[in-house]
Amino acid sequence: MADENWIEVGSTDSIEEEDLIRFDHQDKTFCVYRLTDGFYATDGICTHEAVHLEDGLVMDDEIECPMHQGIFNIKSGEALSPPACDDLKTYPVKVDNDKIFIKIN
Amino acid sequence: MNKKIFILGGGQSALYAAREIRKNNRDAEITILGEEKFIPYERPPLSKDFLLNKRIDEDLYFCSKETLEEEKINYLNTIIIKVDFENNILVSEDNKQYTYDTLLISTGSKNRKLNINSEVDDEIFYLRNLEEANNIKEKALGKKNILIIGGGFIGLEIASSFSQLNKNISLVEVGNQLMGRIIPNQIADLVKQFHENEGNKIILNKTISEITKINEKYKILLNDNTEIISDLIVAGIGSIPNVGLFENTKLKLDNGIVTNEFCETNIKNVYASGDVSNFYHPLYAKYMRLESYQHAQNHGLCAGKNISGIKTEYSSIPWMWSDQFNLNLQLTGICDDYDEIVERGKRIDDGIIYFFLKNKKIKGACGLGIAGKVGRDIRITSKLTEKNTIVDSSLLSDQSQKLNKLIQK
Numbered sequence: 160m161a162d163e164n165w166i167e168v169g170s171t172d173s174i175e176e177e178d179l180i181r182f183d184h185q186d187k188t189f190c191v192y193r194l195t196d197g198f199y200a201t202d203g204i205c206t207h208e209a210v211h212l213e214d215g216l217v218m219d220d221e222i223e224c225p226m227h228q229g230i231f232n233i234k235s236g237e238a239l240s241p242p243a244c245d246d247l248k249t250y251p252v253k254v255d256n257d258k259i260f261i262k263i264n
Numbered sequence: 265m266n267k268k269i270f271i272l273g274g275g276q277s278a279l280y281a282a283r284e285i286r287k288n289n290r291d292a293e294i295t296i297l298g299e300e301k302f303i304p305y306e307r308p309p310l311s312k313d314f315l316l317n318k319r320i321d322e323d324l325y326f327c328s329k330e331t332l333e334e335e336k337i338n339y340l341n342t343i344i345i346k347v348d349f350e351n352n353i354l355v356s357e358d359n360k361q362y363t364y365d366t367l368l369i370s371t372g373s374k375n376r377k378l379n380i381n382s383e384v385d386d387e388i389f390y391l392r393n394l395e396e397a398n399n400i401k402e403k404a405l406g407k408k409n410i411l412i413i414g415g416g417f418i419g420l421e422i423a424s425s426f427s428q429l430n431k432n433i434s435l436v437e438v439g440n441q442l443m444g445r446i447i448p449n450q451i452a453d454l455v456k457q458f459h460e461n462e463g464n465k466i467i468l469n470k471t472i473s474e475i476t477k478i479n480e481k482y483k484i485l486l487n488d489n490t491e492i493i494s495d496l497i498v499a500g501i502g503s504i505p506n507v508g509l510f511e512n513t514k515l516k517l518d519n520g521i522v523t524n525e526f527c528e529t530n531i532k533n534v535y536a537s538g539d540v541s542n543f544y545h546p547l548y549a550k551y552m553r554l555e556s557y558q559h560a561q562n563h564g565l566c567a568g569k570n571i572s573g574i575k576t577e578y579s580s581i582p583w584m585w586s587d588q589f590n591l592n593l594q595l596t597g598i599c600d601d602y603d604e605i606v607e608r609g610k611r612i613d614d615g616i617i618y619f620f621l622k623n624k625k626i627k628g629a630c631g632l633g634i635a636g637k638v639g640r641d642i643r644i645t646s647k648l649t650e651k652n653t654i655v656d657s658s659l660l661s662d663q664s665q666k667l668n669k670l671i672q673k
């Protein structure tokens with residue numbers, strides 16, 4: 160049975176390894192990452208100030224905010240380095256037929 | 265008996281050092297002695313979101329009082345007026361004495377003050393701490409015309425915040441460019457244009473000759489006889505390391521407290537970190553004093569490790585930012601020692617970066633962009649500088665090419 164909460168983001172080859180893409184859905188922004196062990200998704204806006212993480216740097220399992228270098232763990236959303244102190248929300252991701260889906264609700 | 269570790273100065277560097285020491289040592293007595301009545305808080309928002317009423321006091325603390333209690337880090341609100349390095353004793357204004365086994369000095373820096381005329385000098389506002397930020401905010405209520413003296417980061421950030429609150433800003437800078445001491449002129453010119461487009465009046469190459477108070481207003485006369493009328497004057501004319509306490513002691517001073525790459529001073533068991541320290545940087549092979557958020561944090565962490573017995577060299581590549589309007593400026597490394605300049609990008613919307621190279625290696629870079637547009641490339645640049653990587657300048661200048669290709673794993 161199709162689960163309507165899974166939203167299609169794009170094809171797996173749209174993201175390079177150790178990189179991310181921004182994905183906008185309704186009025187929200189997400190970041191979808193390709194790490195060495197698979198795909199992950201988080202909110203697309205830093206929890207420190209309202210800056211898009213799409214311009215940030217992915218290093219191993221971490222995303223570093225481009226504005227003030229706040230760092231989050233991509234898999235858990237945990238804020239690892241100030242000035243970021245609130246965690247980032249994460250979302251489940253699945254890959255089906257080379258297409259990436261994220262579960263938003 | 266447990267080791268007594270005292271940290272003099274209650275700012276960012278002090279706090280990061282204290283928490284790092286606790287991580288490595290469960291039993292030491294750790295006490296921060298700070299003259300402010302607040303536990304350590306972030307200063308960057310004071311000139312930005314705090315003035316804009318987007319953030320309040322409670323949002324600024326690095327951690328809560330409860331966290332300090334849990335980690336058994338004491339914060340004592342007291343002013344230290346004397347340090348006796350012979351007998352390891354700190355003396356407070358209320359005549360209490362504290363004996364230390366190890367001392368970390370993180371007294372930060374203080375604002376340089378103007379000396380114009382005694383009638384108005386005390387009415388000029390400065391911004392370094394929460395109390396001053398509250399005073400400026402309160403004083404600016406209902407005022408329209410604001411004069412800012414000094415075109416450094418803090419002056420420009422205050423200009424940006426007050427302009428967003430619909431005030432008329434005049435900013436007077438003595439130098440021939442903004443942020444003259446450390447920012448390349450290419451970026452400084454872009455910042456100036458941006459402020460002017462937002463309606464701020466930027467006056468370079470001028471000094472203040474005279475300020476007179478007429479009723480509740482100030483009449484400011486510049487050295488070219490231009491007159492400015494203002495309701496409030498705020499100055500940001502640079503800062504100096506907070507070392508008054510140590511003059512005439514055996515602690516080695518030279519533009520701050522001289523420390524080696526392990527945060528050690530010339531006195532055994534006495535360390536220094538943050539704005540107050542003039543430290544040896546092994547990668548640049550020279551001494552430097554930095555006033556930045558990232559440095560205060562990382563230098564504090566490094567001091568904390570060394571105090572805990574984990575010998576750690578401090579070799580972070582300098583990095584700082586300034587936010588003005590919706591612009592984000594970032595600086596990494598040092599931009600005054602180069603044989604080639606490479607420009608990347610043409611529009612602030614996509615980010616513009618100037619790289620400063622010597623022998624094909626990046627020594628520093630400065631970028632300006634809307635929100636976080638230059639952040640990733642500046643971060644990659646710091647890594648390239650750290651690794652002393654030889655770079656292809658045609659790749660640096662081509663914004664369609666991603667810079668992470670340059671990082672060798």
Ligand SMILES: Cc1cc2nc3c(=O)[nH]c(=O)nc-3n(C[C@H](O)[C@H](O)[C@H](O)COP(=O)(O)OP(=O)(O)OC[C@H]3O[C@@H](n4cnc5c(N)ncnc54)[C@H](O)[C@@H]3O)c2cc1C
Binds near residue numbers: 306307310345
């Ligand atoms: C308004 C403002 C905006 C800034 N914006 C940015 C920015 O956008 N980006 C950036 O990278 N950096 C910014 N900075 C710089 C950054 O905040 C500082 O570099 C950093 O706070 C330095 O930390 P520190 O712990 O070394 O010193 P401080 O934070 O200055 O702390 C030192 C503390 O020691 C106390 N003290 C001094 N002497 C004594 C004594 N005798 N007894 C007891 N206590 C004492 C002082 O009162 C102070 O509380 C800004 C600074 C200011 C003031």
Ligand code: FES
Binds near residue numbers: 207210225
């Ligand atoms: S906006 Fe992300 S760390 Fe500040």
